Amino acid sequence: MTHDPMIELRATFFAECEELIEGLHDALQRLQDGCTDPETVNTVFRAVHSIKGNAGAFGLQELVDFAHGFESAMEEVRAGRVPITPESVRLFISAADRLQDLVALAQTGAPLAVAPDLVGGEPASGLPSPEDEIDFTPTPLALDLAEDDTRAHPPIWLIRFAPAEGLYRSGNESLWILRALSALGPTTTRCILPDDLPPPSPDNAETPLLEWEVRLQGDVTREDIAQVFDFVADVCRLDVTQTDAPLAWQPGPNVAAEADTSPPTPPTSHPGDVSPTVRVDLDRIDRLMNQVGELVINQAMLAQSIAEAGLSQHASITSGLDSFMMLTRDIQESVMMIRAQPVKLLFQRMARIAREASANSGKQIRFRTEGDATEIDKTVLERLSDPLTHMVRNAVSHGIEPAAQRLAAGKPAEGSITLSASHRAGRVLIEIADDGAGIDRNKVRAAAIQRGLIAPDAQLCDAEIDNLLFSPGFSTAAQLSSLSGRGVGMDVVRSALSLLGGRIAIASSPGAGTRFSISLPLTLAVLDGMVVSAGGQTLVVPLSAIIETAMLLPERVHQLGSGRAVMMIRQDCVPLFDLGEKLGFHPRRETGAAGIVILIAQEDGRRAALIVDRIMEQRQVVIKGLSEIHGRIPGVAAATILGDGQIALILDPADLVGPAVPPLPLLKAAG
Amino acid sequence: MSTPSDPASQPDIEVLSFRLDDQEYCLDIAHVREIRGWTRATPLPHAPPHLKGVINMRGTVLPVIDLGLRLGGPPVEPDEHKVIVVVSLGKLTAGLLVDAVSDILTAAPDQIQPAPEYGIDPSDSCLKALLMIEGKLIRILDLGAVLPPAAGAAA
Numbered sequence: 122m123t124h125d126p127m128i129e130l131r132a133t134f135f136a137e138c139e140e141l142i143e144g145l146h147d148a149l150q151r152l153q154d155g156c157t158d159p160e161t162v163n164t165v166f167r168a169v170h171s172i173k174g175n176a177g178a179f180g181l182q183e184l185v186d187f188a189h190g191f192e193s194a195m196e197e198v199r200a201g202r203v204p205i206t207p208e209s210v211r212l213f214i215s216a217a218d219r220l221q222d223l224v225a226l227a228q229t230g231a232p233l234a235v236a237p238d239l240v241g242g243e244p245a246s247g248l249p250s251p252e253d254e255i256d257f258t259p260t261p262l263a264l265d266l267a268e269d270d271t272r273a274h275p276p277i278w279l280i281r282f283a284p285a286e287g288l289y290r291s292g293n294e295s296l297w298i299l300r301a302l303s304a305l306g307p308t309t310t311r312c313i314l315p316d317d318l319p320p321p322s323p324d325n326a327e328t329p330l331l332e333w334e335v336r337l338q339g340d341v342t343r344e345d346i347a348q349v350f351d352f353v354a355d356v357c358r359l360d361v362t363q364t365d366a367p368l369a370w371q372p373g374p375n376v377a378a379e380a381d382t383s384p385p386t387p388p389t390s391h392p393g394d395v396s397p398t399v400r401v402d403l404d405r406i407d408r409l410m411n412q413v414g415e416l417v418i419n420q421a422m423l424a425q426s427i428a429e430a431g432l433s434q435h436a437s438i439t440s441g442l443d444s445f446m447m448l449t450r451d452i453q454e455s456v457m458m459i460r461a462q463p464v465k466l467l468f469q470r471m472a473r474i475a476r477e478a479s480a481n482s483g484k485q486i487r488f489r490t491e492g493d494a495t496e497i498d499k500t501v502l503e504r505l506s507d508p509l510t511h512m513v514r515n516a517v518s519h520g521i522e523p524a525a526q527r528l529a530a531g532k533p534a535e536g537s538i539t540l541s542a543s544h545r546a547g548r549v550l551i552e553i554a555d556d557g558a559g560i561d562r563n564k565v566r567a568a569a570i571q572r573g574l575i576a577p578d579a580q581l582c583d584a585e586i587d588n589l590l591f592s593p594g595f596s597t598a599a600q601l602s603s604l605s606g607r608g609v610g611m612d613v614v615r616s617a618l619s620l621l622g623g624r625i626a627i628a629s630s631p632g633a634g635t636r637f638s639i640s641l642p643l644t645l646a647v648l649d650g651m652v653v654s655a656g657g658q659t660l661v662v663p664l665s666a667i668i669e670t671a672m673l674l675p676e677r678v679h680q681l682g683s684g685r686a687v688m689m690i691r692q693d694c695v696p697l698f699d700l701g702e703k704l705g706f707h708p709r710r711e712t713g714a715a716g717i718v719i720l721i722a723q724e725d726g727r728r729a730a731l732i733v734d735r736i737m738e739q740r741q742v743v744i745k746g747l748s749e750i751h752g753r754i755p756g757v758a759a760a761t762i763l764g765d766g767q768i769a770l771i772l773d774p775a776d777l778v779g780p781a782v783p784p785l786p787l788l789k790a791a792g
Numbered sequence: 793m794s795t796p797s798d799p800a801s802q803p804d805i806e807v808l809s810f811r812l813d814d815q816e817y818c819l820d821i822a823h824v825r826e827i828r829g830w831t832r833a834t835p836l837p838h839a840p841p842h843l844k845g846v847i848n849m850r851g852t853v854l855p856v857i858d859l860g861l862r863l864g865g866p867p868v869e870p871d872e873h874k875v876i877v878v879v880s881l882g883k884l885t886a887g888l889l890v891d892a893v894s895d896i897l898t899a900a901p902d903q904i905q906p907a908p909e910y911g912i913d914p915s916d917s918c919l920k921a922l923l924m925i926e927g928k929l930i931r932i933l934d935l936g937a938v939l940p941p942a943a944g945a946a947a
Contacts, residue, residue, distance in 0.1 A: 415851050658835065704837035748855045750886050750939055751843055754836055760846060760853045768834040768846050768853055 130292050134175050136400060138224045139466075141168045142217065146469045149214050157205045165213065166195040172220065176227070178292070178352040184223045191216050218473055275306065276363050278337045278346060283358040284329030293353045295333060301349045306339020336364070403499065406459055410646055413449075413456050414743035417647070420449050421740070421764035450741075457646060461496035464542045464551075467506060468493055471513050471540055478517035485524060485534055486517060491541035497549050500645050504621055505551070508614040512553050512637055513540070515611070520555035520635050530632065532556065548665065549643060554636040560629040562586045587627045591615045619776065621645065622663070622758065650742045650771065652763070653719065654735040656701025661742055661761055661771045662731075666721045673716040673732060684709055688718065688730045695720065698778055699732045704756065721774040729778040744771065802901035807923070809894040809930055810877060812860050812868070816894065818923060819933040825878040825885065827893055830870050844870070844889060849878065856887040862938060863918055881935045888938070897930075899923050904932070 145168040151161050173188035195213075197203040280302065284295055302308055313332040319325055337346070346361050347354075424442055432438050468490040479486040497505075521527075521536030528534055538555045562583060569575045569589045581589075590611045618625050623641040642648065642665070650661040651670075677689045678697065687694040697718070701707045718730040742761035745768075747754070756777030757770050808827075809818035833845030833856050842861035846853050856876055860868040868874055868889045876887040907919040920934035 411851065418851070706835070706837070745851070745853045747846070747853055748884065748886065750855045750857075750884055751836060751839055754838065757837060760834075762848050762851065762853075766848050767832070768848050770834065770836070 126292070131179060133400075134179060135224065135228050137175065138172055141172050142221050142224065143466060143469065144168050145217050145220075146214075146472075149210065149217055150472075152205060152210045153207070153214070159199070162195065162199050162205075166192065166199055169195060169220070172224070174351040174354070176224075179227075181223075181227045184220075184227055187216075187223055188220060191220060214476065218476070221473075275338050275340045278335075278339075278341070278343075279360075279362045279364040280335040280337060280346060281332065281358075281360040282335065282350070283332040284353070285356050285358060286328060288329055288353055288356040289327045291353070291356055293356070295329075295331070298349060298353065299333065299335065302335055302337055302346070305341045305345060305349070306337050308335050308337045310335045401459075406456070410456050410460065413453050414646065414745075416449055417453060417741065417743050418762045418764070420446060422766065425764035453647065457498065457643070458496075460499050460646075461643075462499050462502055463494050463496050464502065465493040467502055467509065468540055468542070470506065471509055474510050474513045475517060475538060478514050482518055483523075484517060484521050484536060486521060487535050487537045489537065489539045491539060492543045495542035495544060495549065497542075497641065498643060498645060501549075501621055501641055501643075504617070505641070508617045508639075509540075509551075509553075511611075511614050513538070516553055516555045516557070516635075520557035522558045526558070530558075544643075545640070549641045551639040551641065552636055553639075554634060556634040559631040559633055559635055560587055560590070560627075562631075565589055587629055590627065591625070619773065622648070622773075624775070646744060647741050648744055648761075648771065649739070650761075651719070651739050652737040652742075652769065653700075653733040654737060655699075655731075655733045656704060656706025658701075658704075658706055659737070659763060659767065659769045660700070660704075660733075661769050662719060662721070662774060663758075663771065664739065666774045668720045668722050668728065670717060670719050670736060671730075673718045690720065690728075690730070693728070695728050695730045696778070697730045697732065701732075701734070703731075703777060721778070729774070731774065731778070742769075742771065804898050804900050807897050807899055807930075807932065808877070809897055810875070810890045811892045811894055812863065812890055813865055815865075816928060816930045817859075817890075817933050818897065818930045819877075819879065819935055821896060823879045823881055823935050825880050828876050828878065828887075830872060830874040830876060830889065833870075841867075847876070847887065849887075852885070854878065854885060854887050856889055857938070859888045859890050859938070879935060881939055884939050886939060897923075897925055899925060907931070 145165060148161050148164040148168070152165070169188050169192045173185050173192060176184040176188060191213075194203070194216075198205060198209070203209060282295070282298070284293075288295075299308075299310055303310075311334045313334060315330055315332075318330060343361055350357065350359055424446070427433060427438060427442060472488050472490065475486060475488040479488075516538050517536075521538070522530070524534040527536065536555065536557060538553065541552045541554075543550050565586050566575075566581070566589075569586075569592070570577050572592075574589060574592050575581065591614075592612060615625055618639060618641070621641055622645070623639055626638045626640075627635065628638070629635040648661075649664040651664055651667060653660055653662055671690065673688070678686050679689070679694075680686050686697040688697045689695075699710065702709050716732050716734065717736055718732055719736075720728060720730050722728050742763075744759045745761055747757070747760055756773055758773035758776070759771045760768050761771055763769050806821040807818040808821050808824050809816055811817075828849075831847050833847045835845040836843060836855075839845070842858045844856040844858050846855050848854070858868050860866055868891055870889065874889060874891060875893050876889055877893065878885065878887050880886075903924050904921050905924065907922050918934050918937045919931050920937075921932045923930040923932055
């Protein structure tokens with residue numbers, strides 16, 4: 122027994138917090154959108170309350186305090202004493218952000234900051250200020266019981282507490298709860314033994330068998346008592362009644378008390394209509410994914426051996442192989458679905474980035490998200506966070522104009538940014554659109570000339586000017602602001618996305634706004650590719666990059682100066698590259714010879730033609746990462762294993778022929 | 793607890809020794825994952841000459857380094873008699889192509905002496921120490937020096 126149950130419990134707690142915070146943000150978003158029904162308010166309340174209760178179990182006092190203040194404020198809303206206004210919702214959203222921070226801090230084990238400085242937090246009138254929230258007097262919360270607080274003389278409470286299945290397993294202990302009760306005032310406690318108490322054995326060690334009856338005299342409210350049971354509310358039966366009986370225990374009829382008072386509603390109860398889920402360690406799924414990858418490779422090997430053995434004519438073998446292939450593909454898709462996650466959490470994080478950026482810049486921004494349910498592979502999702510953060514900050518600081526300027530242009534003062542996700546042709550499309558001023562092309566051009574990126578007299582079309590934003594080191598901001606800048610530019614965003622097999626495009630119209638479109642593969646695990654041969658090597662070109670294949674006819678090829686050539690494809694001049702030469706597998710050769718070309722498209726719509734020796738097949742390949750030992754290889758995205766067990770490199774065509782890559786130098790040996 | 797500078801208190805180490813050309817090298821066996829025969833490697837574009845390419849090691853893409861070239865000596869001519877020593881250092885795993893694997897030796901601390909410094913020989917920086925055992929001189933490889941410079945060269 123090497124694992125620590127406490128660590129597991131903590132992990133469960135933080136995973137639950139994540140879900141609760143997600144639900145909290147959702148509900149607050151609904152409030153912001155004007156949906157103010159009691160259930161939405163209750164959802165906010167319940168989420169905060171659950172986090173508080175669970176945090177208490179782990180002794181995260183600052184988190185409990187903050188959540189308590191938040192909860193109390195929500196209670197005021199719930200009771201109708203505080204109206205739901207845009208200001209109050211904004212404050213609640215800030216509080217939710219803060220709560221999320223505290224949870225994140227607690228997870229790292231760092232000491233929690235006590236002062237809850239809320240972002241953009243001028244509290245609305247009638248609302249407790251954040252500091253006041255902490256000291257807010259507790260009011261009756263989740264227990265739907267009559268309020269009968271008789272403070273004249275200390276009342277006597279009769280508490281019947283029956284631990285239920287799961288109480289001990291969740292790390293709770295009746296003794297501590299009884300001690301906590303006795304801290305409220307003088308108590309007498311009685312243990313109720315069931316008639317059929319089984320002998321103690323390892324089998325029933327975790328099953329609670331005893332019930333407790335406590336008489337407590339003290340100037341406490343029902344709420345104070347309920348709080349003691351906060352962490353176990355869903356794993357026990359609890360009755361709290363007020364009694365006139367004296368404190369000393371009097372033997373009474375040993376009847377269950379649930380007949381006259383209904384059991385309390387567990388405050389941590391979740392909505393019942395959620396489909397059951399299993400929490401699985403990501404490592405296990407990764408292992409499964411790898412094994413499925415092996416299966417796909419093995420299946421390809423088998424298919425190849427069958428073909429080589431001349432058994433392809435054998436109907437039963439061929440049909441058996443076909444159904445094996447279909448099954449493999451099904452399994453692969455199922456495993457990929459396990460790894461897929463909705464973009465919702467990421468989008469919520471972006472909403473927060475936008476809020477903070479707009480608070481810092483003093484711009485009013487309405488941030489909307491669309492397609493939250495779109496699912497992407499978890500790895501892609503995680504690595505998308507940094508580029509998106511940068512782009513959202515960019516949209517706020519560069520995209521949206523200041524309010525005065527917007528009003529002058531006849532637009533509403535509030536800028537609008539939309540982040541959307543959708544599936545398109547086997548890829549995920551993520552778009553960030555703003556309704557700002559659009560790209561100031563004169564400014565971009567001037568900046569590019571100043572930095573020596575283009576010649577002063579260069580003739581560039583609008584799209585070419587827009588694409589200058591992706592040039593390394595380019596920034597139109599006169600000085601790096603704390604918002605976007607941070608020393609990284611759009612070139613970093615582009616390279617981060619290209620590592621994911623993604624492409625980014627930009628579209629802008631003056632006065633109407635800018636739209637960045639990111640296209641990403643659904644997964645980093647498999648890819649549809651065309652297997653080709655060039656320079657004696659077998660290579661894989663991603664199908665998504667290929668527009669068409671064609672015969673290389675000498676009459677279509679025109680030489681341009683020394684060694685460069687273009688190919689005419691339906692009136693278009695397309696630059697022609699010899700793939701084997703480009704990769705350094707053989708020296709330059711005459712491009713006039715007949716052969717096969719693959720026409721590929723880059724993200725900006727420009728095309729290029731690659732000469733290959735042979736096209737072998739089109740198939741799905743399992744993506745294998747390359748080692749860090751040799752670093753990045755220009756034009757190569759990853760590797761895969763073919764049916765014969767050999768490794769083939771997967772090309773990144775845009776990187777191979779893209780304008781950003783200078784002529785590939787032959788690298789020298791180390792040492 | 794004795795101080796690390798006291799050689800007598802250091803535990804013995806086990807090393808795998810192998811041959812490159814006519815020289816004997818070894819490395820800490822803790823870094824050795826497995827030993828396998830030569831298989832054809834898929835070359836990497838624009839890679840330094842000592843990087844022979846990548847091979848399929850049970851589904852993992854394994855870079856193979858010609859240790860002879862890496863240490864500034866003659867290349868190891870790949871044929872079926874040559875051996876790839878699969879080593880790992882931290883998160884890096886690589887295959888080292890050598891002429892032959894010789895032995896597994898136990899080295900006592902007093903048999904190890906620091907490598908002399910010449911300052912010009914490229915193989916110098918890859919030597920951690922020298923091992924005198926049974927009248928033979930064996931060079932102890934500094935794996936950390938063998939692997940990362942390759943990354944720098946191709947980046």
